[in-house]
Amino acid sequence: MKFSALLLIAFRSLARNKLRSVLTMLGIIIGVAAVIAMLSVGQGAKSSVESSIASMGTNVLTVFPGAGGTGGVRSDAGTTSRFTEDDVEAIRKEAEAVRYITPTARMSAQVKFGGQNWRTSVYGAYPEYLQIRSWNLASGSPYSAAEERGAAKVCLMGKTVVKNLFGDSTSPVGQTIRIKNLPFRVIGVLEEKGQGSFGQDQDDIIVAPYSTVQKKIVGGTYAQNMFASAVSEPAIAEASAQIDEILRRRFHFGVGDLPDFTIRTQTELAQAMGSVSSTLTVLLSSIAAISLLVGGIGIMNIMLVSVTERTREIGIRLAVGANGRDILLQFLVEAVTISFCGGLIGVALGVGASSLLSSLQGWAVKLSPVSILIAFAFSAATGIFFGWYPARKAARLNPIDALRFE
Amino acid sequence: MDTPIVAVRNLCKTYRMGEMDVHALRDVTLDIRPAEFVAISGASGSGKSTFMNILGCLDVPTSGSYLLDGREVQKLTRDELSLVRNRKLGFVFQSFNLLSRTTALENVELPLLYRRDVTAKDVRARAEASLQAVGLGERVLHHPNQLSGGQQQRVAIARSMVNDPVLILADEPTGNLDTRSSIEIIGLFQGLNRRGITVVLVTHETDIAAFATRQVVFKDGRVIRDEVNGSPLDAAKELARLPKPEAVA
Ligand SMILES: Nc1ncnc2c1ncn2[C@@H]1O[C@H](COP(=O)(O)OP(=O)(O)OP(=O)(O)O)[C@@H](O)[C@H]1O
Ligand SMILES: [Mg+2]
Numbered sequence: 164m165k166f167s168a169l170l171l172i173a174f175r176s177l178a179r180n181k182l183r184s185v186l187t188m189l190g191i192i193i194g195v196a197a198v199i200a201m202l203s204v205g206q207g208a209k210s211s212v213e214s215s216i217a218s219m220g221t222n223v224l225t226v227f228p229g230a231g232g233t234g235g236v237r238s239d240a241g242t243t244s245r246f247t248e249d250d251v252e253a254i255r256k257e258a259e260a261v262r263y264i265t266p267t268a269r270m271s272a273q274v275k276f277g278g279q280n281w282r283t284s285v286y287g288a289y290p291e292y293l294q295i296r297s298w299n300l301a302s303g304s305p306y307s308a309a310e311e312r313g314a315a316k317v318c319l320m321g322k323t324v325v326k327n328l329f330g331d332s333t334s335p336v337g338q339t340i341r342i343k344n345l346p347f348r349v350i351g352v353l354e355e356k357g358q359g360s361f362g363q364d365q366d367d368i369i370v371a372p373y374s375t376v377q378k379k380i381v382g383g384t385y386a387q388n389m390f391a392s393a394v395s396e397p398a399i400a401e402a403s404a405q406i407d408e409i410l411r412r413r414f415h416f417g418v419g420d421l422p423d424f425t426i427r428t429q430t431e432l433a434q435a436m437g438s439v440s441s442t443l444t445v446l447l448s449s450i451a452a453i454s455l456l457v458g459g460i461g462i463m464n465i466m467l468v469s470v471t472e473r474t475r476e477i478g479i480r481l482a483v484g485a486n487g488r489d490i491l492l493q494f495l496v497e498a499v500t501i502s503f504c505g506g507l508i509g510v511a512l513g514v515g516a517s518s519l520l521s522s523l524q525g526w527a528v529k530l531s532p533v534s535i536l537i538a539f540a541f542s543a544a545t546g547i548f549f550g551w552y553p554a555r556k557a558a559r560l561n562p563i564d565a566l567r568f569e
Numbered sequence: 570m571d572t573p574i575v576a577v578r579n580l581c582k583t584y585r586m587g588e589m590d591v592h593a594l595r596d597v598t599l600d601i602r603p604a605e606f607v608a609i610s611g612a613s614g615s616g617k618s619t620f621m622n623i624l625g626c627l628d629v630p631t632s633g634s635y636l637l638d639g640r641e642v643q644k645l646t647r648d649e650l651s652l653v654r655n656r657k658l659g660f661v662f663q664s665f666n667l668l669s670r671t672t673a674l675e676n677v678e679l680p681l682l683y684r685r686d687v688t689a690k691d692v693r694a695r696a697e698a699s700l701q702a703v704g705l706g707e708r709v710l711h712h713p714n715q716l717s718g719g720q721q722q723r724v725a726i727a728r729s730m731v732n733d734p735v736l737i738l739a740d741e742p743t744g745n746l747d748t749r750s751s752i753e754i755i756g757l758f759q760g761l762n763r764r765g766i767t768v769v770l771v772t773h774e775t776d777i778a779a780f781a782t783r784q785v786v787f788k789d790g791r792v793i794r795d796e797v798n799g800s801p802l803d804a805a806k807e808l809a810r811l812p813k814p815e816a817v818a
Pocket of ligand 1: 584591612618620
């Protein structure tokens with residue numbers, strides 16, 4: 164029998180029991196939608212993680228105070244830092260794999276310009292901070308090493324702060340703002356970075372010389388963190404080892420001891436963030452697998468019912484000369500038609516679901532034709548796998564038994 | 570004489586029903602030659618249908634041999650049997666056995682769809698010609714539930730003859746029909762028989778058996794009478810003799 168004729172038989176038989184056919188498709192619809200969502204979310208998450216890692220800077224290492232735990236990024240709350248500028252200086256001199264290093268001091272503070280008020284993060288760091296984070300200026304110029312040494316009251320401003328203090332009309336460069344009531348001259352505006360790895364606004368920031376922030380705003384002696392970059396990507400591990408070695412020596416920790424500082428590399432951060440998206444991928448793929456399985460069993464069930472209902476029809480077809488293969492194909496095509504239609508609806512639903520997810524998560528939708536193809540392949544395979552047994556059962560009927568069936 | 574189309578030797582069919590054996594056929598030996606029109610009759614349960622199903626390759630005997638057109642049927646595989654049913658045989662059932670929700674034309678096309686050597690255009694043309702031959706040229710697009718019993722049986726006959734079989738088997742084809750429709754149906758079989766097709770027909774009624782050229786009677790799974798009918802009735806003449814009906818079946 165020709166394929167087109169088999170397809171016609173399948174469609175007629177499905178159209179005869181519309182509700183039943185749609186209900187049977189449900190499992191496949193959900194399964195395929197999950198496959199599509201999984202693939203596009205996986206892709207989207209991957210590329211958003213990649214870009215947020217890139218926005219952190221290149222070959223970055225961070226040194227936190229406190230004993231390191233495994234897993235995510237830890238906060239420095241509750242642990243006191245002992246990092247001094249001398250430690251930074253020692254690392255700069257001795258660690259060959261480290262290109263730039265800066266201590267950082269951070270504080271949330273109220274900033275004012277004219278009648279405008281805005282609460283933002285004030286970051287104190289050496290001028291190298293911009294190189295470590297590969298952060299360029301949109302306008303103005305960075306502060307110099309001399310300004311750093313002299314604790315000059317100058318600052319660089321992130322786009323969000325600019326928007327809130329100056330609006331869109333006036334240029335902030337050259338203006339004087341007040342941070343904690345101290346006058347600071349704005350000498351540059353930072354380029355826009357957008358959302359960070361954890362959804363925070365990276366442009367809601369003011370960067371000023373470390374000495375200024377430490378002495379005049381934070382009022383402490385120790386740096387909160389150290390922020391460094393390695394000379395190259397392969398050198399990250401070496402840089403980490405060198406920093407570890409220097410700090411252990413300065414803080415008097417033996418080789419086997421657990422130090423009270425933690426070094427995190429960009430690679431580790433990437434892994435931590437990647438694990439979030441891979442958890443989501445595992446979740447979605449198990450939903451997909453389970454619903455394809457349930458959908459497949461549903462198809463098998465309905466096809467067994469259909470074979471029983473149509474035993475006489477099978478008998479008639481055998482009596483006029485159909486062979487086992489014709490009957491097998493007829494029911495297999497029917498099963499695959501169900502799963503394929505389910506797949507079609509599932510793809511549409513999956514595209515919708517993933518664009519919804521991406522708009523909620525702020526991830527770019529990456530819907531490749533390959534993932535649609537994979538989804539179709541899955542649904543067709545489900546149809547063939549679960550349609551096979553009922554179809555074979557039909558094909559093995561004896562003509563006389565089938566004709567006598569009531 | 571010609572070699573027989575059907576050569577049956579010592580055919581037995583036993584159904585096992587729990588502890589009991591039902592002997593539906595006991596040692597049937599029979600030859601049917603080309604262009605014969607055989608009527609099989611006998612009491613209910615005498616094994617007529619069992620015999621027809623074996624002749625039609627729908628069922629297999631418990632023992633004995635069956636040569637169809639010179640080929641030993643027991644030696645054929647399932648697929649070869651399908652091919653034999655498709656090309657050599659036509660089967661007409663008492664209960665019509667048409668596919669419901671499918672037009673008369675599609676029902677008749679069915680045997681042609683299971684062969685690869687007929688083009689779609691020919692399938693349609695042959696099915697239409699076949700329906701024309703049984704007088705249903707106007708009803709090709711009707712579904713079985715839109716046709717009378719007699720018309721449904723004509724569709725079934727059109728289906729049985731569409732592949733130019735050598736043997737047409739009809740198990741009580743007139744069992745559900747009134748006298749007039751019955752004779753019309755018999756007329757169709759006579760027409761096919763005159764074109765050289767061998768016809769074997771089961772009937773309860775002696776007046777129907779009188780149209781055949783040979784009458785075989787079954788009893789308890791055995792052939793108890795087998796005689797040639799020298800002067801079979803002619804369906805066209807008998808129809809003319811019947812009182813005119815109000816509406817044609
Ligand atoms: N599938 C079956 N299983 C068990 N016994 C069967 C089966 N089919 C037929 N028989 C038995 O075989 C015997 C012959 O049955 P068969 O149908 O051939 O009779 P028949 O001559 O066609 O009768 P009728 O004129 O009523 O159609 C009967 O006794 C019947 O009960
Ligand atoms: Mg019978």
